[in-house]
Amino acid sequence: MTTGGSVSNRIGTNADRVGLGAMLVSALCLVALGAKWVSGAASSVVLLLLLLVLIGVLVLALRGGPEARRLLAPYGLLKPGMLWLALFFLAPVWSLLRISLSTKPSRFSVDYNFTWAFQNYSNAFKDFGTQFQHAFVYAAIATVLTVLIGYPLAYVIAFRGGKYKNILLGMVVIPFFTSYLIRTIAWSTILADRGFVVRAFDKVGLVQALEWMHIMDNGKLLNTPAAVIGGLTYNFLPFMLLPIYVSLEKIDTNLVNAAGDLYSSATRAFRKVVLPLSIPGVFAGTLLTFIPAAGDFVNAQFLGNPNTTMIGNSIQDQFLKQNNYPVASAMSAVLMFSIASLVLIYTKIFGTEDLA
């Protein structure tokens, strides 16, 4: 055996470590480029390193024989996703955190100086506490409402749908072929002050009762907290319904029969068998609903009023209108971390091992 052969052989058997190293190095290169850790000539060097690493792994895969290819394959398959996340998630998050701790030399400046400006965070809390509160409260109420509406609907489709199952599911999903924005604006027409819904409530004398329930305000349905929550509920309903449907659909109807056979009434069978087995679906649905709803700004903008502003609207305003990137970044970071910690706590309490 020649020396060259034994060297390539050694690389071949360690190909998995080489693959892992190459993936990490190339991801790091992309973060460095995306987050502007390097500039000018140095960025060319990083780019060159990135290309060399990628070409190196490719050559190893082509020349290293079947064993090396087998060991490299998982990293090769991971790489597109990892590199995409490095460039479009890790690098922006890094930039966001950096800007959130920066100050602007003047109001109209486009540059930031990194100064460990933690006051951006205290300002975010001080000035936008209400908006944070709105975001979490509205999202939480909307999540509860989607469960209350979505669960029975999913239950009926899964257990009573019969041959109409797919048609019923289609009817739930079809509205979502239209743009999110258009559907939300459509609601502002439906709930408008002189719209048919308000007039109908007026005719049957429901206005008083609805005002007492804080659903209507001053004879108005649009531009109330209820309208914002209603919009969120409407827009995120399928994200709740579909996971619940999937978990209910999986339940063997013989389990319900068995519970009945073992002296359980229909209610007890539901409580002891169907409900616990569908919890993973409810859990997934609440995450899919709460997380985007908490950061939403479309519903509050079109269906709310200045007093129902959610944190998403404030962030949008700070970024695009006030041009105050440091505070906007601090707000985004706070939103991100508070959602992440809420979800972690929620998962610890309610999470099931079935939902990995």
Added chain:
Amino acid sequence: MGESANPKNVIELDHISKTYGDFVAVHDANFSIATGEFFAMLGPSGCGKTTTLKMIAGFEQPTSGRVMLDGVDVSSVPPYKRNVNTVFQQYALFPHMTVFDNVAFGPRSKKIDEKKIKTSVMEMLEIVRLAEFATRKPTQLSGGQQQRVALARALVNYPSALLLDEPLAALDLKLREAMQIELKRIQREVGISFIFVTHDQGEALTMSDRIAVMSQGHVEQIGTPEEIYRTPSSLFVAGFIGSANLLPGTVESSDGEDVVVKLRVGATVRASAKGAPFSVGDKVSVMLRPERIKPAATVEVQGRGIEGLLTDLVFQGATARLIVRLDDGTEMTCLADSSASMPQIAPGKRIAMTWESDCGYVLAGWPDKAGATTTDIDHIESTL
């Protein structure tokens, strides 16, 4: 009819029928099951046995007729108010509960004192030999163990009758045979009537006190395994239980118990009719069980043998299977003791098959295909 015809009967099916639109799933099933009896409902898929079981359990309501449980009409009583329990085909164990909680499900539904539940559940887990698995989840158990959990979960309620829907179908052969003996032992220990649905005739013969053979919604015959095997009431039962050689022919003469049948192949044989009123010229079939036929050089007693060409001889250990083609092409099988000397027997030779006087049994009608049921693949498939 009074509310209770016989106090010894746990279940009485009083002329029950079930139809779905035009399809008749069960037609006029009318029989009863005694306390402590191991009763099998046997038949090919689609024969109505599972529908009958579901009507006893309460998952289906009969279109007509009554289901009596302990002498009371329960036809319209929902399952959770009937004192019968079911072991489902795929066990239907609750996957999110431990073995203990699964077994305790029934008693807890009845709101029995938790202390009593604990003792009775552990007692039942002892009987099915799973006490040490109480804290496991069903997915951590093997198929046979899951089966026994399902059994314990049903038996812990001490129902009037236990209904088992193909309980062994999901197990492999060796385990299935062991579970047959285990089921029988458990049944004797608890003394509860078991009503057992199966398409496996071997299983039904091994375990049951009585068997109801069903076909296309009709109960063909009810009797002990021996009665059904020796004196089937129809060609269907004869072919479904065990293997049989069915030879079509016409009645030539009748003298009380026995009839003389002129077979379509040409030979004339004598067979028992058990007093059934056959008259000369009737189309009948003679049933010959393969294990009761012996190979010989020639037919020695007139009417108790037939000649043909030996086409195949398969050694099977304790027995040897002989396949003989009769003169008209009909194939017959014969199971011979492989240790007995079989002079001049080799494939390609002409041999005789002979039997004792009580072997041939006459049934009305002609079979779809003459000869051995075991060599007819379509026939075997139709019984699965």
